[in-house]
Amino acid sequence: MAKPNVITKNDLLQSAKQCLVEGGIEKFTLRAVAEKSGVTQGTVYYHFRTKEQLILELVQEICEDSWNSLSQTDEGVLKEAIESAKSRCSYDSFYHKLFITLVSTGFTNEKIRHQLGEMIGRENDILTRQLEKLWSESPIKGVSVETWGIFFNALVDGIALQAILKKDFPIEKTYAELEHFVNGISSLQNKEESE
Amino acid sequence: MAKPNVITKNDLLQSAKQCLVEGGIEKFTLRAVAEKSGVTQGTVYYHFRTKEQLILELVQEICEDSWNSLSQTDEGVLKEAIESAKSRCSYDSFYHKLFITLVSTGFTNEKIRHQLGEMIGRENDILTRQLEKLWSESPIKGVSVETWGIFFNALVDGIALQAILKKDFPIEKTYAELEHFVNGISSLQNKEESE
Amino acid sequence: MAKPNVITKNDLLQSAKQCLVEGGIEKFTLRAVAEKSGVTQGTVYYHFRTKEQLILELVQEICEDSWNSLSQTDEGVLKEAIESAKSRCSYDSFYHKLFITLVSTGFTNEKIRHQLGEMIGRENDILTRQLEKLWSESPIKGVSVETWGIFFNALVDGIALQAILKKDFPIEKTYAELEHFVNGISSLQNKEESE
Amino acid sequence: MAKPNVITKNDLLQSAKQCLVEGGIEKFTLRAVAEKSGVTQGTVYYHFRTKEQLILELVQEICEDSWNSLSQTDEGVLKEAIESAKSRCSYDSFYHKLFITLVSTGFTNEKIRHQLGEMIGRENDILTRQLEKLWSESPIKGVSVETWGIFFNALVDGIALQAILKKDFPIEKTYAELEHFVNGISSLQNKEESE
DNA sequence: GATGAATGAGAATTCATTCAT
DNA sequence: AATGAATGAATTCTCATTCAT
Numbered sequence: 089m090a091k092p093n094v095i096t097k098n099d100l101l102q103s104a105k106q107c108l109v110e111g112g113i114e115k116f117t118l119r120a121v122a123e124k125s126g127v128t129q130g131t132v133y134y135h136f137r138t139k140e141q142l143i144l145e146l147v148q149e150i151c152e153d154s155w156n157s158l159s160q161t162d163e164g165v166l167k168e169a170i171e172s173a174k175s176r177c178s179y180d181s182f183y184h185k186l187f188i189t190l191v192s193t194g195f196t197n198e199k200i201r202h203q204l205g206e207m208i209g210r211e212n213d214i215l216t217r218q219l220e221k222l223w224s225e226s227p228i229k230g231v232s233v234e235t236w237g238i239f240f241n242a243l244v245d246g247i248a249l250q251a252i253l254k255k256d257f258p259i260e261k262t263y264a265e266l267e268h269f270v271n272g273i274s275s276l277q278n279k280e281e282s283e
Numbered sequence: 284m285a286k287p288n289v290i291t292k293n294d295l296l297q298s299a300k301q302c303l304v305e306g307g308i309e310k311f312t313l314r315a316v317a318e319k320s321g322v323t324q325g326t327v328y329y330h331f332r333t334k335e336q337l338i339l340e341l342v343q344e345i346c347e348d349s350w351n352s353l354s355q356t357d358e359g360v361l362k363e364a365i366e367s368a369k370s371r372c373s374y375d376s377f378y379h380k381l382f383i384t385l386v387s388t389g390f391t392n393e394k395i396r397h398q399l400g401e402m403i404g405r406e407n408d409i410l411t412r413q414l415e416k417l418w419s420e421s422p423i424k425g426v427s428v429e430t431w432g433i434f435f436n437a438l439v440d441g442i443a444l445q446a447i448l449k450k451d452f453p454i455e456k457t458y459a460e461l462e463h464f465v466n467g468i469s470s471l472q473n474k475e476e477s478e
Numbered sequence: 479m480a481k482p483n484v485i486t487k488n489d490l491l492q493s494a495k496q497c498l499v500e501g502g503i504e505k506f507t508l509r510a511v512a513e514k515s516g517v518t519q520g521t522v523y524y525h526f527r528t529k530e531q532l533i534l535e536l537v538q539e540i541c542e543d544s545w546n547s548l549s550q551t552d553e554g555v556l557k558e559a560i561e562s563a564k565s566r567c568s569y570d571s572f573y574h575k576l577f578i579t580l581v582s583t584g585f586t587n588e589k590i591r592h593q594l595g596e597m598i599g600r601e602n603d604i605l606t607r608q609l610e611k612l613w614s615e616s617p618i619k620g621v622s623v624e625t626w627g628i629f630f631n632a633l634v635d636g637i638a639l640q641a642i643l644k645k646d647f648p649i650e651k652t653y654a655e656l657e658h659f660v661n662g663i664s665s666l667q668n669k670e671e672s673e
Numbered sequence: 674m675a676k677p678n679v680i681t682k683n684d685l686l687q688s689a690k691q692c693l694v695e696g697g698i699e700k701f702t703l704r705a706v707a708e709k710s711g712v713t714q715g716t717v718y719y720h721f722r723t724k725e726q727l728i729l730e731l732v733q734e735i736c737e738d739s740w741n742s743l744s745q746t747d748e749g750v751l752k753e754a755i756e757s758a759k760s761r762c763s764y765d766s767f768y769h770k771l772f773i774t775l776v777s778t779g780f781t782n783e784k785i786r787h788q789l790g791e792m793i794g795r796e797n798d799i800l801t802r803q804l805e806k807l808w809s810e811s812p813i814k815g816v817s818v819e820t821w822g823i824f825f826n827a828l829v830d831g832i833a834l835q836a837i838l839k840k841d842f843p844i845e846k847t848y849a850e851l852e853h854f855v856n857g858i859s860s861l862q863n864k865e866e867s868e
Numbered sequence: 869g870a871t872g873a874a875t876g877a878g879a880a881t882t883c884a885t886t887c888a889t
Numbered sequence: 890a891a892t893g894a895a896t897g898a899a900t901t902c903t904c905a906t907t908c909a910t
Contacts, residue, residue: 095894095895109390110391111391112308112387112388112390112391113307113308113309113387114308114309114388114391115391117878117879117880118879118880118881119878119879119880127895127896128895128896128897129880129881129896129897130881130882130883130895130896130897130898131894131895131896133880133881133882134893134894134895134896135894137881138880138881139879139880139881185387185390188383188386188387188390189387189390191383191387191444191447191448192307192308192380192383192384192386192387193307193309194448195304195307195380195383195384195447196305196306196307196309196310201448204448205448205449205450208444208445208448208449209449212445228463228464228467228468229463229467230459230460230463230464230466230467231460231463231464231467232460235456235457235460238442238445238457239438239442239461239464241441241445242437242438242440242441242442242444242445243434243437243438243441244441245437245440245441245444245445246436246437246438246439246440246441246442246444247433247434247437247441249386249403249437249440249441249444250403250407250433250436250437250440252386252390253386253389253396253399253400253403254400254403254404255400261430262430262433264425265425265426265427265430266434268423268424268425268426269423269425269426269434271425272423272424272425272426273423276471290869290870312903312904312905313904313905313906314903314904314905322870322871323870323871323872324871324872324904324905324906325870325871325872325873325907325908326869326870326871328905328906328907329869329870329871330869333905333906334904334905334906485873485874499780500781501781502698502777502778502780502781503697503698503699503777504698504699504778504781505781507899507900507901508900508901508902509899509900509901517874517875518874518875518876519875519876519901519902520874520875520876520877520902520903520904521873521874521875523901523902523903524872524873524874524875525873527902528901528902529900529901529902575777575780578773578776578777578780579777579780581773581777581834581837581838582697582698582770582773582774582776582777583697583699584838585694585697585770585773585774585837586695586696586697586699586700591838594838595838595839595840598834598835598838598839599839602835618853618854618857618858619853619857620849620850620853620854620856620857621850621853621854621857622850625846625847625850628832628835628847629828629832629851629854631831631835632827632828632830632831632832632834632835633824633827633828633831634831635827635830635831635834635835636826636827636828636829636830636831636832636834637823637824637827637831639776639793639827639830639831639834640793640797640823640826640827640830642776642780643776643779643786643789643790643793644790644793644794645790651820652820652823654815655815655816655817655820656824658813658814658815658816659813659815659816659824661815662813662814662815662816663813666861680890680891702882702883702884703883703884703885704882704883704884712891712892713891713892713893714883714884714885714892714893715886715887715891715892715893715894716890716891716892718884718885718886719890719891719892720890723884723885724883724884724885
């Protein structure tokens with residue numbers, strides 16, 4: 089007994105994510121995490137002193153992931169963001185299931201809720217900044233570019249929610265038209281400008 | 284004449300909803316439901332044969348509620364729908380917490396997931412039909428009116444999600460600008476028409 | 479499953495006492511209590527919601543026992559009290575092991591400590607009242623009858639402590655001489671009176 | 674020259690004593706001892722091969738302490754012994770808490786029990802020898818000087834027990850009257866002699 | 869209809885102990 | 890001499906569920 093260093097904290101976190109998505113929080117047990125990682129429960133407890141701590145670190149990782157992927161798209165255009173959103177979105181979407189599961193967990197855990205809120209905020213900000221690069225001013229009067237950031241982020245999450253819930257959700261079509269929507273909105277502004 | 288202390292199935296469902304929102308599925312136990320209703324666990328079992336059955340009936344009720352409130356707004360314009368969405372949306376929103384909690388529960392329960400999916404579908408349809416009344420054709424080329432229905436529904440849910448997660452989310456402002464957005468989009472169509 | 483009424487709370491408490499004495503608090507588990515009573519752990523938890531609660535009720539019972547046995551000895555003389563103390567005192571004394579175990583548990587549990595403190599206080603009082611009946615005044619100047627009560631109670635407990643710790647403790651001899659001590663002290667007073 | 678951070682066995686024993694008193698045997702874990710000493714569990718295991726071994730050495734230390742303090746008081750009179758007993762006796766008495774905790778642990782560990790029994794025996798003997806010096810014969814017929822040794826030791830422990838359990842125990846008063854008691858008893862003997 | 873006692877499986881967590889380094 | 894990773898068994902406690910009354 090006591091084989092040192094057979095597993096890293098990160099391995100455990102990855103197993104944990106899978107467990108969360110596969111069974112929801114209801115069935116999310118540290119025993120399941122341990123089994124999926126091939127270690128004993130004790131080992132999981134050695135690395136994360138409580139279940140909550142594990143979930144917290146999991147949330148943190150996701151928030152950092154979101155941050156990294158978004159800030160890399162520095163040069164990126166909205167189109168790319170949409171593409172990425174689409175790729176993460178399907179009836180069996182791992183990412184969004186995880187996200188929604190954590191959101192619902194956050195309702196009864198202020199720390200989680202706060203972190204997810206911050207993450208959403210950062211996402212909104214980045215979208216807004218991208219729109220600012222794209223547009224000289226808001227294409228629709230009364231709607232600030234900041235709010236456009238919120239709108240796009242909300243739209244993407246809302247679509248994902250629908251896609252997870254409906255087996256027959258037209259992902260391709262919806263995302264294709266989302267692009268038309270973005271283009272239409274953007275061109276609208278140019279039109280106004282040229283008027 | 285009225286028998287006191289008679290607990291109806293509906294009373295239990297209302298308590299159950301509260302329990303779900305207050306503690307999430309994790310802490311959602313039949314004992315908690317029983318206590319909130321002032322009855323014993325046995326009584327809960329008398330009315331719902333299993334825990335799953337209770338949740339299922341709870342989901343059903345919510346779906347029916349959605350249906351009723353939407354079909355009443357038959358005459359209603361989009362504006363009214365937005366107003367109603369806003370009223371259900373805040374950092375402590377009971378309704379959306381319940382919805383998201385059930386969605387995440389649905390990830391591991393196909394019956395729940397299916398029912399919620401159907402509900403979303405009906406909502407999309409109703410929105411689409413309202414937009415059809417409002418618009419002669421889609422205000423943006425390449426975006427079908429059906430997809431507009433999806434977009435609006437997704438937008439409302441996505442905004443709610445953000446509002447629940449962020450204490451400082453600007454609900455008033457966002458909804459006000461959402462109205463400008465709808466108006467802008469609608470007038471856009473008229474403009475195109477007049478061109 | 480679910481045979482109603484096969485066991486009473488009191489049965490469980492008796493088993494618990496035995497477990498406590500047999501294994502000390504260290505090995506005092508509710509599983510052991512359940513097994514000794516022939517029920518499942520769940521049953522124990524149904525009757526006492528926590529381990530602490532069980533111990534608390536156990537302490538209470540012991541305190542009540544002490545009260546009952548002492549108040550019955552209404553007419554009783556000191557001699558009787560000594561006899562009873564002796565009978566409870568041996569290398570394997572169930573009673574004193576239990577008592578000392580609970581005392582040490584009380585060091586980290588204020589409720590237990592308080593209850594035991596109250597019990598000791600009542601015992602002291604009763605002893606004092608008995609001595610008052612026996613003596614017109616304290617047989618030794620500077621020692622109040624109240625303090626005599628404390629002394630006798632302390633003596634009995636201290637002797638019990640020694641008897642539990644030493645296999646070869648001379649119980650018979652010590653208690654016989656304790657009686658001589660009491661008589662000697664009492665007669666001392668009469669002597670003084672007659673002087 | 675002094676090596677910093679070097680933990681000696683004795684340091685660990687002192688931490689262990691504190692842990693025992695602070696949390697009782699229930700919460701007495703090697704991890705707690707390690708943390709209090711600022712080392713890891715492994716280190717504790719390096720010094721004591723098992724938990725039992727640690728406790729055993731702890732008991733031994735206490736017995737040696739008792740021996741040392743008593744044999745120093747070689748010249749000492751009873752008065753001094755009482756003074757020392759009083760100083761170790763209060764509602765938060767470290768010493769007696771530790772002692773009682775170990776006694777109760779001893780109920781399920783013969784080695785501990787034996788050592789404590791031996792310690793008590795030695796204490797009784799020393800007290801008896803002191804009384805022999807003080808008295809030419811027992812002041813009360815039928816009570817041997819040996820038993821007086823037992824009585825005084827029991828009395829001191831019994832009083833300590835009460836003092837630990839009762840927040841409002843009159844320590845000062847009781848010890849003052851204990852001295853009167855000793856003096857009274859001793860003078861009694863002289864009186865008898867002079868008769 | 870409703871209750872309360874009981875169950876058993878499984879949850880989180882703790883802990884003495886081991887061992888390679 | 891000391892550490893830290895790992896273990897596995899045990900512990901407290903919870904919960905859906907059953908069933909006689």
